[in-house]
Amino acid sequence: MPETKTKRSVFVVDDDIEFAKSVKFLLSSVNLNVRLFDSAVHFLSALKKDDEGCVLIDVRMPGMSGLEVQHLLADTAPNLPIIIMTAHGDIEMAVRAMKDGTMDFIQKPFNDQRLIDLINKAMKLNATLNNKHRHKAKLRQRLHELSPREHEVLNLIVEGNTNKEIGYHLGIADKTVEAHRAKIMEKTKARTLQDLMKLVFSIAGDK
Amino acid sequence: MLTRIFLALYLLACLMLDQSVLAVELISGPVPTSTIAKEKKSQLIPVKVGILAFRGKQEALENWTPTADYLSKSITGYDFKIVPLSLEEMEEEVSKGNLEFTLTNSGHYITLASNYGGSRLVTMNTRGTSSQENVTGSVIFTRADRTDITKLKDLRGKTFMSVAPKAFCYEMAWQRLQEHGINPNKDFAKLLFVGFPQDYIASAVQRGKIDAGNIRTGLLEELAAEGKIKLSDFRILAQKKLKGFPYITSTKTYPQWPFIKLRHTDKLLAQKVAIALLSMGHDSKAARIGKYAGWTVPLDYTPVHNLFKQLQIGPYADTGPITASKIIKQYGPWIGVALVMLTFMFAWSMRTEVLVRSRTKELSKTNKELANQITERHRAEENARQRQAELARVGEMNSMGEFASGIAHELNHPLATITNYATGCIRRMKTGRENKEEMVEILERISRQATRASQIIGGLRDNMREDKRERNLININELVSELPDLLEFNLKNSSSKLQLELADALPTALVDPVQIEQVLLNLVGNGIDAMKTANSTERSIKVTTARNENSDILVTISDTGPGISGEMRGKIFYPFVSTKNEGMGLGLSISCSIIKDHGGQLWIEESGTQGTVFRFNLPVEETNPNA
Numbered sequence: 001m002p003e004t005k006t007k008r009s010v011f012v013v014d015d016d017i018e019f020a021k022s023v024k025f026l027l028s029s030v031n032l033n034v035r036l037f038d039s040a041v042h043f044l045s046a047l048k049k050d051d052e053g054c055v056l057i058d059v060r061m062p063g064m065s066g067l068e069v070q071h072l073l074a075d076t077a078p079n080l081p082i083i084i085m086t087a088h089g090d091i092e093m094a095v096r097a098m099k100d101g102t103m104d105f106i107q108k109p110f111n112d113q114r115l116i117d118l119i120n121k122a123m124k125l126n127a128t129l130n131n132k133h134r135h136k137a138k139l140r141q142r143l144h145e146l147s148p149r150e151h152e153v154l155n156l157i158v159e160g161n162t163n164k165e166i167g168y169h170l171g172i173a174d175k176t177v178e179a180h181r182a183k184i185m186e187k188t189k190a191r192t193l194q195d196l197m198k199l200v201f202s203i204a205g206d207k
Numbered sequence: 208m209l210t211r212i213f214l215a216l217y218l219l220a221c222l223m224l225d226q227s228v229l230a231v232e233l234i235s236g237p238v239p240t241s242t243i244a245k246e247k248k249s250q251l252i253p254v255k256v257g258i259l260a261f262r263g264k265q266e267a268l269e270n271w272t273p274t275a276d277y278l279s280k281s282i283t284g285y286d287f288k289i290v291p292l293s294l295e296e297m298e299e300e301v302s303k304g305n306l307e308f309t310l311t312n313s314g315h316y317i318t319l320a321s322n323y324g325g326s327r328l329v330t331m332n333t334r335g336t337s338s339q340e341n342v343t344g345s346v347i348f349t350r351a352d353r354t355d356i357t358k359l360k361d362l363r364g365k366t367f368m369s370v371a372p373k374a375f376c377y378e379m380a381w382q383r384l385q386e387h388g389i390n391p392n393k394d395f396a397k398l399l400f401v402g403f404p405q406d407y408i409a410s411a412v413q414r415g416k417i418d419a420g421n422i423r424t425g426l427l428e429e430l431a432a433e434g435k436i437k438l439s440d441f442r443i444l445a446q447k448k449l450k451g452f453p454y455i456t457s458t459k460t461y462p463q464w465p466f467i468k469l470r471h472t473d474k475l476l477a478q479k480v481a482i483a484l485l486s487m488g489h490d491s492k493a494a495r496i497g498k499y500a501g502w503t504v505p506l507d508y509t510p511v512h513n514l515f516k517q518l519q520i521g522p523y524a525d526t527g528p529i530t531a532s533k534i535i536k537q538y539g540p541w542i543g544v545a546l547v548m549l550t551f552m553f554a555w556s557m558r559t560e561v562l563v564r565s566r567t568k569e570l571s572k573t574n575k576e577l578a579n580q581i582t583e584r585h586r587a588e589e590n591a592r593q594r595q596a597e598l599a600r601v602g603e604m605n606s607m608g609e610f611a612s613g614i615a616h617e618l619n620h621p622l623a624t625i626t627n628y629a630t631g632c633i634r635r636m637k638t639g640r641e642n643k644e645e646m647v648e649i650l651e652r653i654s655r656q657a658t659r660a661s662q663i664i665g666g667l668r669d670n671m672r673e674d675k676r677e678r679n680l681i682n683i684n685e686l687v688s689e690l691p692d693l694l695e696f697n698l699k700n701s702s703s704k705l706q707l708e709l710a711d712a713l714p715t716a717l718v719d720p721v722q723i724e725q726v727l728l729n730l731v732g733n734g735i736d737a738m739k740t741a742n743s744t745e746r747s748i749k750v751t752t753a754r755n756e757n758s759d760i761l762v763t764i765s766d767t768g769p770g771i772s773g774e775m776r777g778k779i780f781y782p783f784v785s786t787k788n789e790g791m792g793l794g795l796s797i798s799c800s801i802i803k804d805h806g807g808q809l810w811i812e813e814s815g816t817q818g819t820v821f822r823f824n825l826p827v828e829e830t831n832p833n834a
Binding site: 030 | 630
């Protein structure tokens with residue numbers, strides 16, 4: 001089924017709304033879609049699960065700061081890259097933000113080319129992360145299609161058992177194990193045992 | 208008991224006024240009675256006090272003359288006279304310098320102060336039903352039976368009456384209407400200004416001559432008490448319930464009328480007036496007849512400034528339609544300054560970027576170990592931020608310091624906004640995507656940001672000009688003793704030690720304590736930074752106070768840092784010269800001018816061995832009674 005293409009946006013969060021508008025004007029000159037928010041709370045409450053793009057947020061704001069938003073997003077929207085905007089003299093803060101997973105930071109006033117390069121980089125990163133995410137979701141879906149018995153067999157395969165051992169373990173004939181195995185390979189679209197192992201391990205790390 | 212009250216009042220006055228003069232006055236004792244007896248009525252110096260007559264001139268004269276008499280009685284040698292004036296008359300009298308003092312609404316005060324100078328001495332307490340109030344608001348109302356008008360929005364297309372376009376109670380109502388999407392200048396079928404007194408507005412609404420109107424808070428209740436109206440005849444629009452405020456109101460409250468000292472008025476006289484007014488009882492005869500409840504220390508008038516900013520009136524008036532040539536003509540120099548600063552900032556950001564990159568690389572190596580320390584760092588940074596806020600507050604009071612840091616921080620946003628619009632325009636034009644309407648709108652926005660920037664600078668300049676800071680007799684040891692507390696975080700953070708060696712029985716000096724504290728913080732702070740960046744193994748900084756051969760006070764600040772090279776030594780006091788990566792290079796040049804301003808000198812000593820030694824001297828105030 002083809003994915004519905006949501007429009008990807010740059011989410012600009014800054015309490016100085018005039019400034020935010022100027023960022024929108026600048027970014028729209030290179031055809032970027034921009035959404036403005038004057039506070040972290042407004043941004044977080046408007047953010048939807050399937051929103052794609054990147055976040056450009058001011059490090060100092062009344063209420064929730066850019067750094068706090070970053071911590072929240074790490075859980076709720078890990079695929080959205082964050083670029084922090086700082087004023088001069090906020091170097092320490094910027095360093096901390098980078099350590100905590102911000103993609104990059106940029107000082108106000110911006111060099112426009114650097115801003116646009118950063119945003120493009122963030123958009124690309126978002127696309128990659130989203131693709132990975134979707135790919136994993138697809139693989140997970142395939143595993144879900146296995147029957148309970150096939151799951152049992154798969155677990156034993158992954159543990160390194162031969163058909164004979166599996167048959168003994170489950171109290172079924174080798175031939176039946178063979179049939180299950182073929183079904184598993186078909187459903188997961190794995191061509192070799194290695195493919196199958198890779199698939200299982202690539203998902204095993206996630207919840 | 209009486210002496211205690213007097214002492215309390217004196218201390219209160221010292222907070223606001225020139226302490227030194229008061230101190231001298233106290234020492235020299237009261238004026239001998241014989242000189243008072245010699246003074247005749249003809250020798251009295253006349254003092255004119257302007258009063259905004261919002262309920263008619265006759266009434267203002269009757270209400271306020273007892274207050275003038277009270278002042279004449281309290282302050283010997285002067286004869287205080289009340290001059291009732293309308294808003295326009297008052298502006299004219301003030302501009303001609305005909306008044307010594309004036310009493311007017313808070314909005315008018317902002318305009319007067321920005322146009323002609325002047326500062327508030329005290330704020331009036333209004334006579335409340337239950338308590339004394341020192342804030343005021345505005346009431347917007349219609350007839351109770353007008354079912355078509357229940358919300359402010361319903362006023363669109365209706366007729367509206369207020370007192371005067373520049374009356375503060377109208378300005379408060381204006382702001383409230385604007386909040387609800389009503390522009391009084393466009394959205395009313397008719398907007399009538401009927402002048403003072405405001406009583407007429409209430410009766411016009413009551414008799415259905417006009418759909419709605421607004422008056423100051425408290426007046427409806429007064430008129431009801433006088434039996435002229437019934438409160439139940441009116442519907443109050445957008446009514447607000449404010450805690451502790453006893454009147455019906457539709458708006459936020461703002462500080463009450465200030466009693467204003469004008470620019471040319473004698474300072475000593477102003478002090479006496481302030482003391483006399485503050486010592487007036489809440490229920491004294493003058494206050495009762497004037498329909499107020501005494502006076503209090505001047506309130507913060509920033510909310511009034513903000514109101515004016517929102518409405519773009521008074522000192523914040525907009526300049527009308529904008530053209531490109533007008534922008535260049537008006538802001539040419541500022542745009543020039545902005546460009547220079549932008550170049551500077553760009554160079555700066557390049558430099559910091561390199562710095563950050565290298566630091567980030569370094570830090571990522573130790574990332575894992577640091578994970579546990581993050582919460583602790585968070586707390587430390589919170590502390591640092593608080594401490595910095597405290598220091599910033601100290602710094603803010605120094606007008607020069609405020610100017611320097613103010614430029615950097617405040618201008619950043621408008622400049623960044625202008626940069627974005629400008630680069631956005633360039634990109635559109637290069638790709639041939641510009642459209643005329645959009646470009647005009649963007650240029651207007653650029654110009655608005657430039658106005659904002661120039662207002663910021665204007666505000667800073669005003670702060671520097673208005674009321675030079677007062678100096679007090681201070682023992683420098685007291686200021687030095689506060690250093691360990693103020694620098695606690697920096698010392699701990701850099702594991703440096705601060706030693707104080709204070710001379711016994713140091714005489715007092717006439718100084719601005721905030722400025723001198725700033726110099727001390729700057730010099731000691733520099734020392735700490737120097738030792739930290741140079742990774743000195745022994746980090747100790749010493750502040751010594753002593754008297755030199757001319758009996759001046761001599762303060763020495765020495766550290767165990769790397770010292771300053773001979774080449775740098777010659778330039779160190781110039782502005783924008785810094786040995787620090789984060790420094791603006793203004794600290795030492797500001798310190799130097801503060802000390803010079805106090806009649807002393809700041810210099811760097813040839814230390815010979817290691818470390819840096821700064822010294823400054825301050826002249827001793829000879830009239831000091833108890834060293």
